[in-house]
């Protein structure tokens with residue numbers, strides 16, 4: 001359905017996405033994780049044809065076999081919503097505060113699907129029911145500020161589903177929500193993806209949410225896909241030192257509990273910060289922060305190694321271990 005091949009997004013000499021290659025087929029549920037600045041949003045925006053104007057794109061992106069390299073904004077508009085839709089982390093910013101949510105939802109239904117006013121209204125009602133908004137008739141009349149954060153996110157999900165996309169990209173869909181609501185929204189996205197046989201790309205900092213929502217995971221660092229494979233297998237036994245670092249830095253119930261001295265244990269963190277785009281090492285981008293760094297790492301790009309039949313990781317240390 002969607003294929004990226006050596007796809008890069010650059011700003012000047014800095015690559016925000018470096019030679020990403022992967023395929024999405026109907027019903028796939030793919031998690032994308034990585035620290036801030038690792039290129040997760042750029043990946044999502046590229047799949048929507050919405051990379052910033054300043055970005056230079058290279059490599060191949062095919063949607064339904066069609067090469068999107070020379071696609072115009074008009075071509076993308078025809079695909080967006082119907083083929084690929086995206087929801088963002090801050091629902092309040094994505095909704096017009098001066099419009100009733102029903103009007104916002106009816107617009108794409110009329111514009112893209114050509115529905116009449118009453119048919120659009122009936123479809124909006126169904127969509128609200130599908131995403132679990134209680135009393136849809138009354139809610140359609142409300143303004144965004146009259147809804148809770150979780151309900152606003154449900155409205156955005158309904159909006160994204162309006163034209164029955166084949167791929168939904170959820171970019172940090174639960175970051176702005178409290179833990180219980182976040183869990184319900186995560187489960188809703190999974191239910192919708194399964195029920196509609198829709199592919200889902202779930203971008204998140206939250207590894208527990210990704211483990212719950214996805215079957216496959218892609219770990220990104222400095223614009224590169226450093227590890228990918230089945231979510232459970234990767235999180236249970238990470239092969240890349242960056243994935244291991246992310247897992248160790250994850251707050252666990254134990255890390256939240258106070259010790260006998262009344263203090264919480266210190267969380268392990270990955271030393272240093274994600275480098276700026278213009279400051280990325282030429283070789284493995286994790287060099288400089290990596291606990292198992294070899295002399296070759298900073299200068300030479302890490303090869304992608306097969307960790308198992310369905311798993312890869314890009315790391316020099318795996319080669320020196322004998323290809324894992």
Ligand SMILES: Nc1ncnc2c1ncn2[C@@H]1O[C@H](COP(=O)(O)OP(=O)(O)OP(=O)(O)O)[C@@H](O)[C@H]1O
Pocket residue numbers: 011016034035036037038039040041042043052054276277
């Ligand atoms: N318009 C732009 N001009 C220049 N650089 C940009 C632009 N937009 C993003 N970048 C850079 O691209 C890199 C990847 O950014 P991206 O937003 O994809 O990261 P992310 O993993 O989604 O981070 P976060 O979790 O904070 O959303 C970052 O270094 C960022 O500074």
